[in-house]
Amino acid sequence: MEKFDAVVLGGGLNGLATALALGGRKCRTPLNVAVVDRGDPVQLVRSQDDTRASALTYATQEMMGGLGTRDGIAPHLQPMQSIVVSDAKAGAARDTLLSFLFAEGKPPAAMIENVVLMRALLAEIAQSSTIKIFAHETVGNFNFGPGKAVVELANGQKLKADLIIGAEGRASPSRVAAGIKMDGWDYPNSAITLSVGHEMPHGGRAEEHFTEHGVFAILPLTGNRSSIVWTEPHVKAHEICGLTELEFKALLERQFGAHLGALSVLSKPQVHPLAMQLCGSFTATRLALVGDAAHVVHPLAGLGLNLGFKDVAALSDCVMAAASSGEDIGASAVLDSYNRWRRFDTFTTAMMIDGLHRLFANNDASLRLVRRAGLRFADKAGAMKAAFAKEAAGTAGSLPRLMRGLAA
Amino acid sequence: MISDSSPTLSSLDAAEVEKFSKLAAVWWDPKGKMGVLHKFNPVRLVWIKEQVCARFGLDPLLREPFKGLRFLDIGCGGGLLCEPMARLGATVVGVDPSEKNIRTAQVHAAEMELAIDYRVGKAEDLADTGEQFDVILNMEVIEHVGMPQFFVKSCCAMIKPGGLMFVATLNRTLKSFGLAIIGAEYVLGWLPKGTHNWEKFIKPEELREWLSGNGVTLKAECGVTYHPLANEWRKAKDIDVNYMVVAQKS
Numbered sequence: 200m201e202k203f204d205a206v207v208l209g210g211g212l213n214g215l216a217t218a219l220a221l222g223g224r225k226c227r228t229p230l231n232v233a234v235v236d237r238g239d240p241v242q243l244v245r246s247q248d249d250t251r252a253s254a255l256t257y258a259t260q261e262m263m264g265g266l267g268t269r270d271g272i273a274p275h276l277q278p279m280q281s282i283v284v285s286d287a288k289a290g291a292a293r294d295t296l297l298s299f300l301f302a303e304g305k306p307p308a309a310m311i312e313n314v315v316l317m318r319a320l321l322a323e324i325a326q327s328s329t330i331k332i333f334a335h336e337t338v339g340n341f342n343f344g345p346g347k348a349v350v351e352l353a354n355g356q357k358l359k360a361d362l363i364i365g366a367e368g369r370a371s372p373s374r375v376a377a378g379i380k381m382d383g384w385d386y387p388n389s390a391i392t393l394s395v396g397h398e399m400p401h402g403g404r405a406e407e408h409f410t411e412h413g414v415f416a417i418l419p420l421t422g423n424r425s426s427i428v429w430t431e432p433h434v435k436a437h438e439i440c441g442l443t444e445l446e447f448k449a450l451l452e453r454q455f456g457a458h459l460g461a462l463s464v465l466s467k468p469q470v471h472p473l474a475m476q477l478c479g480s481f482t483a484t485r486l487a488l489v490g491d492a493a494h495v496v497h498p499l500a501g502l503g504l505n506l507g508f509k510d511v512a513a514l515s516d517c518v519m520a521a522a523s524s525g526e527d528i529g530a531s532a533v534l535d536s537y538n539r540w541r542r543f544d545t546f547t548t549a550m551m552i553d554g555l556h557r558l559f560a561n562n563d564a565s566l567r568l569v570r571r572a573g574l575r576f577a578d579k580a581g582a583m584k585a586a587f588a589k590e591a592a593g594t595a596g597s598l599p600r601l602m603r604g605l606a607a
Numbered sequence: 608m609i610s611d612s613s614p615t616l617s618s619l620d621a622a623e624v625e626k627f628s629k630l631a632a633v634w635w636d637p638k639g640k641m642g643v644l645h646k647f648n649p650v651r652l653v654w655i656k657e658q659v660c661a662r663f664g665l666d667p668l669l670r671e672p673f674k675g676l677r678f679l680d681i682g683c684g685g686g687l688l689c690e691p692m693a694r695l696g697a698t699v700v701g702v703d704p705s706e707k708n709i710r711t712a713q714v715h716a717a718e719m720e721l722a723i724d725y726r727v728g729k730a731e732d733l734a735d736t737g738e739q740f741d742v743i744l745n746m747e748v749i750e751h752v753g754m755p756q757f758f759v760k761s762c763c764a765m766i767k768p769g770g771l772m773f774v775a776t777l778n779r780t781l782k783s784f785g786l787a788i789i790g791a792e793y794v795l796g797w798l799p800k801g802t803h804n805w806e807k808f809i810k811p812e813e814l815r816e817w818l819s820g821n822g823v824t825l826k827a828e829c830g831v832t833y834h835p836l837a838n839e840w841r842k843a844k845d846i847d848v849n850y851m852v853v854a855q856k857s
Contacts, residue, residue, distance in 0.1 A: 228668050345632065346718025523667070524652035525691030527719065532637040532645055 203233045203331075204528060205518070206350055206360040208338060208373050210236030212313060213490030213507040214366035215320040216266060220515035222329040225267040226607045229329040230522060233358055235350070239334035244318045250466040251392050252418060252426035253316070253504040254279065254308040254405075258602040262512055263319075265601035267326075271319030276309040277421045280403030287408035287415065310405075310418050310426060312394070313504075333358075341376040348485040348529065362518065362529035363486045369476070371492035377483035383476035386497065388413050389436035391429040393468040394420060395451070398460025401425055413473075415454050424465065429454065433472060440468045473497055475553055481541050482534035487514055493541075496549050506548060512599035513540045515607045540597075624714055630707065631715035634685030643797045644687055644747075650831055650840045651746065651851065652691050655773055658827065658853045659742055662771055671696025679740040679765060681730045682748035686712035686723065692744070693721045700724045700740070702733055734761035741767055746775040746851075749814075750807050756817050763821035766856040772823060775831075775851040779808035782847040811846060818854045828852040 205221055207214045214234055219225070222232035234240075243249075255263070255276070263269045324330050333352065340351035341363070348363045365373035374381075390413075406417040413430030420426050431439060439450065444464070452462055476495040481488050490507030517537040518528045526533065601607055637645040656667060665672040674696035680689045683701030685708060693699045693716075701723055703709050709725045716723045726733070730745075743766055752758045766772050777787050784805050791797045815825045830846040833839075840849075 228670060345628075346715075347720065520649075522670075524649060524656060525694035526648070526652065527690070527694075530635070530637070535637070 200349070200357045200359050201233070202231075203358060203360045204230035204522070205362045205364060206233045206235065206348070206358050207364045207366055208235050208350070209365070209367035209371075209490075209492070210234050210238070210240040210332065210334070211366065211368060211490070212317055212320065212504065213492075213511060214364075215240065215317065215324060216262075216508055216511045217364050217366055217489055217514065218330045219266040219268070219320060219323055219327070220511050220601060220607045221518060222327060223267055223323060223607070224327045224329075225265065225323075226519070228519070228523065229327065230518075230528075232330045233333060233360070234324075234330065235333045235336050235338060235352065235358070237335065237337045240317065240321055240332065241334070244314050244321060249314050250394055250426075250469055251313045251471075252310055252394070252420060253313055254310055254418065255316075256308050256505045258598060259505045259508045260309060261604040262508055262601045264604045265512075265606055266320070267323045268316075268319040271322055272311060272316060275311055275315045275421055277311070277419045278309045278403055279307065279405045279419065282405045282407065284407045285409070287410050310420055312420065312426070338372060341373060343377060343483065343485045344529070345484070360529075361485070361527060364514070365486060365488045365492045366490050368491045369474075369495055371488065373486055374478065374488055374492050377486050379483055379488070380479045381476045382479065383474060383495070386413075386473040386475070387432055388430045389433045389470045389472045391427070391431065391436050391439060391468050391470055393427050394424055394465040395427055395455070396422075396424050396463040396465050398423065399458075401459060417455065423459075425459075427451075427455075430473065436470050440470055475549060477546060477549055481510070481538040482531075484531070485529040485534075487534055487537055489514060494545050494549060497552050506545060509544070509599070509602065510541055512601035512607075513537060515601055516599040519607050623710070627707075627710045627714040628718070630711040631685060631718070634687070634711055635715060641685070641687070643791070644684075646838070647831070647840050648687055648691075650842055651688070651775065654829065654842060654851060654853075655688075655692075655744070656695065658773070659771065662855065663741070669696075673697035676741040677739075677767075678742045678744065679733070679738075680744045680746075681762065682746070682751075683712060683725065684708050686715055686725070688744055688746060689723050689725070690716060690719060690721055693723050697742070698724075700726065700733075700738070702726050702728055702730060704729050730758060730765075731761040734764045738765060739767045739770075740765055741770045743770070743772040745772055748776075749774060749809055750776045750803060755807075755809060759814075759817040760821055763818065763823045763856065766823065768856055770856050771826075771853055772818075772856070773851060773853050774814060775849070776814070777803065777808040778847055778850055779805065779810050780847045783808055786848050811850060811852065814852060823854045823856045825852055825854045 207217045218232045218234045222229045263272055336352045336354065338350045339353045342349040347359050347361060349357055349359050350363060351357050363373060365371045367373065400423055401419040403419050405419060408415045412432060414428060416428040418426045439447065448464055455462060474495050475497060478488055478493045481493050489510040493510060494506060496503045496506065514537050517533050521528045521533045633639050634641050660667045660672055672695055673692060676697050678692045678697040678699045680699065680701045683689050683703045686701055689699045689701040701712060706727045709727045712725050743762055745762055749755050749758060762772060777783050787803055788805050792800045792802060811828060818825055828846060829851055830843040831840050831849040831851060832843040832845055834841055
């Protein structure tokens, strides 16, 4: 039986960030951490299958410094110099309703491809002598305490730890095993994601065009490239992805517009069903959930990944303080403080995102009027815009150490 | 008599282990009967670590900075302080007059896979055996003993030259009567009624005098106050109610 301080289940972005936040070489006092993944994260980043990109808030970018991955991602970050929000209902001209310019001071967010971020996290983990990755392994059996937690891998190997971290994503087996319920709903829409190349530079401009089915977002990547998030009803989304390359490109061009010149499709489009899910609790006996294992939010505001990373940073604060005092890092007092910290924040963010979605993703005439009036007002109202910008920068609310750029 | 008569885990049968395991769960439940102690623990632990590292020149960033140091926890109860000290690398002896507490602490330490030497008995008995410690933790005990002066004397005898003793207790002030007795026991119900006897609370100057009479010099003191909004205890300058001192033997 191998012993660790913490076992992280899931080697995706949140799982790898957790491993670094508890056991990376940047930590003031690194813990011994195991990461169990059903695939092999190292092989995954070599393939080009994942076309998703994320907006990293300023706070999350600071966290990359705290985790030791700032240099790895810096060349691949595309700052969002401006954000344009428009009403793009069928037939409507894309009236600009709201625009943000971040010329003075730091831009609130920067775009990065998920696979690049993952590569940087893995490179830093490879440098850490206190993190061990168990690839191609699944957990066959969970035993959460009372003294220690033991996870039994499918191959019979047992890992013992004070704390288990569930970072396996939406279907989190550890969450299910601990009996934590998820509440929420599915949206009738899916998001199509892909990356495109275009003739002309985007100038760091992000575009969010709201259609009756949600958002068609053009998010700037480095070079003359952008990441597309395109929401459509489930069936239509699959139909669109089933089109021939030529048909798909023609449809994309109509949605995208001609303002950046000729388009080229750089990756195979993927379909992701949209949902809003929140866990009843972030913790159970010797278990803490992070990322999509705890919450799934609508991707329209690009906040999902940042919410997950804030979980990781907050958990790191709670666990590292306990370890420093010699306390049991899996004790319920430690986990309770993490749960209290994250539950309220996640709930309010999720509701804000859902509210935005409901406000925008429909064609009701009266709501449309409110939307236009409201956003035009917001565009003029400085204080409100500053508050939006602060939320978008991820600096609203109390920030854990890592998100202030400090080591865990 | 102390060490030889202490129970060991192996002397307990399965039913007893189960009984004490249940008691341990009560002791270690932050929302349970011992909730106040759990709330108190973080601030005590941080201060103890700071002071011990400063005195012995230890690196607080090590996983086990206390390695090589011998600790005694007097009135250890279920082991709320012994376990963190052991995790920080200390060799720990925990002593408590209640056999129930000691067995509870032993069962919990076994669950946590920590090696802690728990013994049934009083500090005075242990002092008679001539044992010596680098650090003695004497937390929230002195206000419960019959003759605190003699108790302090016994404790001081067990500190190695240059070693430290931490004492946490309650000050005998009008404010402590209001907060610790009326407030904590009668209004908030944090502690069972009769937990504390105000007349037995210790003034810092009394403590300082008893310590110095035994060659032990008070190095630092700090208050601990409750912050209701954050629901946590914090270090403070106000020593009118709960306070801690650290003293060093010459």
